[in-house]
Amino acid sequence: MRIRIEDVARAAGVSPATVSRVMNEENNVSESTRQRVLDAMKALDYRPLASARSLAGNRTFLIALLYDNNDNPSSTYLAEIQDGVLEACDAQRYSMMVRPLRMRDADLVRRLDSLVSDHHPDGLILTPPLTDFAPLVAFLHERALPFASVSPQHGEGVIGVAMNEQQAARAMVEHLLSLGHRRIAHVTGLPSHGASRWREAGYREAMAAAGLTVDPALVVQGGFTFTTGFEAGRQLLRLDPRPTAVFAANDDMAAGLIWSAGEVGLRVPQDLSVAGFDDVPLARQLWPPLTTVRQPSREMGKIAAAQLLESLRGRGTGELVQVPFSLELRQSTMPPG
Amino acid sequence: MRIRIEDVARAAGVSPATVSRVMNEENNVSESTRQRVLDAMKALDYRPLASARSLAGNRTFLIALLYDNNDNPSSTYLAEIQDGVLEACDAQRYSMMVRPLRMRDADLVRRLDSLVSDHHPDGLILTPPLTDFAPLVAFLHERALPFASVSPQHGEGVIGVAMNEQQAARAMVEHLLSLGHRRIAHVTGLPSHGASRWREAGYREAMAAAGLTVDPALVVQGGFTFTTGFEAGRQLLRLDPRPTAVFAANDDMAAGLIWSAGEVGLRVPQDLSVAGFDDVPLARQLWPPLTTVRQPSREMGKIAAAQLLESLRGRGTGELVQVPFSLELRQSTMPPG
DNA sequence: CAGCTGGTTGAAAGCGCTTTCATCTGTGGC
């Protein structure tokens, strides 16, 4: 019924061992043999049985995506990362499993342990804020499990992918400055996230470079959610003088800001410019469409997975790939009235 | 190093065959032996190697979650389903893989075929709108692959989970009627989705039961996204007389409606009541918080997976489980001014 | 030209489980 390696071997006139070598891209097979085997595999539409490969080869062709769906409000962001990872896995016939974890739970490591012991993934992908959670990272090192990180806070010796968020934030604030804004507020995210710190640093850097001192009242702590953005907006719009522009650390909070402006009868962007960060689908769905920093999340997931898979094969550079950001200038920003 | 079945057998004073029988919950093992084996497994913290079980037992302990991330705008909904499925898998030591597909792509079946041929999942879970996509379902039947559906349109002989959406929609519209609204508009979803049809049917049913004829202008076609809700709102609010309440087929569109009201200076709920469907996190994040129908997506994912796993073991009832809905009455609705 | 080397290839022994089949034990029917 099922085509086995033996069938391919027979068709190609070689031994199963040779077919196996071809499948695993070993380099001690002569080119002519290699071609014959590849042809036979294609002709028979051969699909190696994953469990047999795993059992004999002591690897699973499985990677696990870890995320915190509790401290990470934006399921859209995670969904995009996941899609990217899947795409990379697909290309290499790996499969992906996912594991939601909660940094708050005391048994995070135990849950991770059970994942690892039960399924033996060949490697893992960490997403923020898990990337820098010490107990988790320590566990992975202890078990010598390869992993790649998406946007880790500490990038030394880590493989994965990152974007220069500080520089991106600075560029966005410089855009607001170039429109003529001077009283620019900032709503931060959760302090435990690198994203929050980088974006605030970029904001301060741009302001300082423009020779402006930041009024402490203009920086409000948010939590990456619509609601926290909404509340930060209420607080900022009560100020006198009011800010003419607000840079929010993510799009969800920017949406909340726009909403709070509407509540007190201010119009965006005529009375208040609002800029966000991430470019989630919501950004284009808002009214007015949101000026924001585009973070290529899907692409980042794909790169992280590709980096991991490369390193699993003992190839690859094992570095932290930097992806470029871009500013999406839409209708939520304009020069101050 | 690793504890194998043989080690457990030795510790329990039985043969590996018996340990295997205990693991697989076969019923031809004496109770005393069973206990001894279970104790030994626990004492040694034995974790059977999945690939060995798969190879010998001809099953993979793997299920695949299929979704369409193209025609299904709400990544939140999918994320919740996914979490529920994971929870059920976890409990039974199954693992889950995910596969995004696009109904629009001609090669959907080919992509599914490659998933099945490469990974041999023991079963699948279908989410809307894939649940009723004929080529997909036909393929699964042809391959005799077990599957469970979440909210299928045709429930006969299908195992899975569903909610009576029509009844829920009717209840929501009845709530609006009870507040005193008479001119109630409805924004539909994508016509290919059962959700869209059921919700509209519930709306019409409630209106008819109240003895009201539905002005055709009050029913606007949307597409489940914020933007389509926003545009439907613009259209509805231009009507004269205006509707005093709108029931949107999902929360995203309800958010768009609220936004469109703001644009023309109408306040929700004083000038316009808005109700949604699904109760995604956004519903609570909006201002005002959205009155909506709670659909327990996470729970539904969990139930679908549990049903599938039961049926894989040859147990279970193999039916379509009905979950209850509830109305979340929040601040976006009030009696007409 | 014998001996060596390095590159190719195949035979065969597992990897850690499941499952068949045979064996063994205790039970009830006559």
Added chain:
DNA sequence: GCCACAGATGAAAGCGCTTTCAACCAGCTG
């Protein structure tokens, strides 16, 4: 009290790959 029989258990043969090890075959070296 003996035999047939059902239930409980173990021995052993795989499941479909990978990998070690040995064999083989040029092509060189001295």
